[in-house]
Structure formats: structure tokens, C-alpha cells
Amino acid sequence: MENLNWKDVAKKHIAKAELLKCLTIMKKHGIVTVDFVARFKKHKKMEDRVLREKRTYTSTEYAAQNELYNRLTFDMMCAIDGVKREMPEYLK
Secondary structure (H helix, E strand, O other), X not given: OOOOOHHHHHHHXXXXXXXXXXXXXXXXXXXXXXXXXXXXXXXXXXHHHHHHOOOOOOHHHHHHHHHHHHHHHHHHHHHHHXXXXXXXXXXX
């Protein structure tokens, strides 16, 4: 990824759903990631449970998983930019 600063690289990882790579970059650049890691683990645990049981998400599980993911990635983007914003309604 030539001529990209670390923020652009981290955002590209979010766009590719590579959240662990993004969290690693964020931590390397001094962003406290404890909360993000905890939420990522919760997201992963939900996903692993469905895969382990070899089934699809129920509509309730899917909604919860989707909301958790959207909030996590939005908050990560805000932390990368160093801003604090309210999540838009269309992402909730």
C-alpha cells in the first residue's frame, strides 16, 4: 500500500473486515484498544458459536451481530480520526 499513511491503511483493513489487523495498527500508533478488543472478541464468539453449531443466524442473532459490528467499526474509525461523533441512524 504505497504512499498511504497509517490511518488510511487501518481504514482499508476495516473496509476488508480485517479488524484484527486494524486493531494491531491502532495499538502500534498509541490508540487504546482495550474496549475494541473486548467487543471484537464478543463479535467473534457469536460468529464462532453459529459456525460450530453448523447453522445460520436467527433474525434476532443477525440483528445483534450486525449492530455490534457496525458500532465497533464506526467507533474504530472515529478513534483512528481522533474524533468523537454520534453514530448516524442509518448505521444503527
